[in-house]
Amino acid sequence: MTTIPAAESERKNLVGLDRAELEAELAATGLPKFRARQIWHWIYHRGETDFARMTTLAKPVRAELAQRFMVERAEAVRDLASIDGTRKWLLKWPDSQEIECVHIPEEDRGTLCVSSQVGCTLTCRFCHTGTQRLVRNLASAEIVGQVLLARDKLGEWPAPPDGRLISNIVMMGMGEPLYNFDNVAKALKIIMDGEGIAISKRRITLSTAGVVPMMRRCGAELGVNLAVSLHAVTDEIRDRIVPLNKKYPIAELIQACRDYPGVNNARRITFEYVMLKGVNDSAADARALVRLIRGIPAKVNLIPFNPWPGAPFECPDDAAIKAFGDIVFDAGYAAPVRTPRGRDILAACGQLRSDSQKLTKSERLRREVEAAVLAKEQEAPAA
Numbered sequence: 001m002t003t004i005p006a007a008e009s010e011r012k013n014l015v016g017l018d019r020a021e022l023e024a025e026l027a028a029t030g031l032p033k034f035r036a037r038q039i040w041h042w043i044y045h046r047g048e049t050d051f052a053r054m055t056t057l058a059k060p061v062r063a064e065l066a067q068r069f070m071v072e073r074a075e076a077v078r079d080l081a082s083i084d085g086t087r088k089w090l091l092k093w094p095d096s097q098e099i100e101c102v103h104i105p106e107e108d109r110g111t112l113c114v115s116s117q118v119g120c121t122l123t124c125r126f127c128h129t130g131t132q133r134l135v136r137n138l139a140s141a142e143i144v145g146q147v148l149l150a151r152d153k154l155g156e157w158p159a160p161p162d163g164r165l166i167s168n169i170v171m172m173g174m175g176e177p178l179y180n181f182d183n184v185a186k187a188l189k190i191i192m193d194g195e196g197i198a199i200s201k202r203r204i205t206l207s208t209a210g211v212v213p214m215m216r217r218c219g220a221e222l223g224v225n226l227a228v229s230l231h232a233v234t235d236e237i238r239d240r241i242v243p244l245n246k247k248y249p250i251a252e253l254i255q256a257c258r259d260y261p262g263v264n265n266a267r268r269i270t271f272e273y274v275m276l277k278g279v280n281d282s283a284a285d286a287r288a289l290v291r292l293i294r295g296i297p298a299k300v301n302l303i304p305f306n307p308w309p310g311a312p313f314e315c316p317d318d319a320a321i322k323a324f325g326d327i328v329f330d331a332g333y334a335a336p337v338r339t340p341r342g343r344d345i346l347a348a349c350g351q352l353r354s355d356s357q358k359l360t361k362s363e364r365l366r367r368e369v370e371a372a373v374l375a376k377e378q379e380a381p382a383a
């Protein structure tokens, strides 16, 4: 093996390569296949970033690897902790693009909410991320990198088989994952790999606003749980609040749910329904919802609208949400009301947003308001 010195910028990041690609990279340096397996273990099971500490490799091999490669995460440029234990990290990549990633600890699980794009193209009216123009898709390294960084921050290397701080993944952060399917699929396969991060497909949920043509592939190739951001029961209202509906209207979306590979009573589809006062929260809406999804193994997640500065909606009161939920529940569907988590740090559903964009004057203004709200909420004494 010859040692070719390489400049920092020429070193290739091994994170985000699938196994075959990793083997090919190593083969190019003259290393045998089984080394790929060892390195995979170090990167994804042990969380090691320094080749010098990969002690199952001979010292010259470690040195050679360090010359050519790196194991790189994003940099966390902001780390916010909610009074309810939720954490939110703002991550920055070398090209200065930023995204947010959220950890939500619960009694029986810990969920990491992962982003798939910088910004989002969908412009759902109630979603904060939708006010940010899309800058770009995230690469698989950047999607996997969110999990690696969260495990660094939570000190969970190597992760225990049970009782993990990160036991579940939801692709529910910034972006529309089915508009970045190839990178998301590659990243999720790495995350599911049993010799690495090892989070099973049963503990992974991908949420889509309804990119109908990609839903089948998601089920067939990844087998992860599907969540669908339904939010309205008529095309008229859904067109207005989820503009993607104009492209893929409700009837097509519901058919794609019926056809989702692997759906059954043990693996139900989750319909997300953000409760917007006076828009989609009536008893008639609840009854129509039940008729719409009849026959689909499903549960309904009622999400109280999470406000953000300048949002043109309000959250219904608890009684209205409960009345809606009771109708759905009485029709035989689980209809839990999702407790907002991390609202004080703008980490709840639909509140994520980074500043990766060119700022117009009004956007600059809004950011100032946002910063002020955040500062005020953080000053408030913990309950």
Ligand code: SAH
Pocket: 124, 126, 127, 128, 171, 172, 173, 174, 175, 176, 177, 207, 208, 209, 227, 228, 229, 272, 274, 303, 304, 305, 306, 307, 308, 349, 350, 351
């Ligand atoms: N683009 C995907 C992934 C985002 S998931 C999707 O639309 O499913 C984020 C979830 O939070 C979606 O169900 C979204 O509709 C919901 N959401 C967005 N803004 C919200 C808000 N302000 N309050 C509550 N939920 C919101």
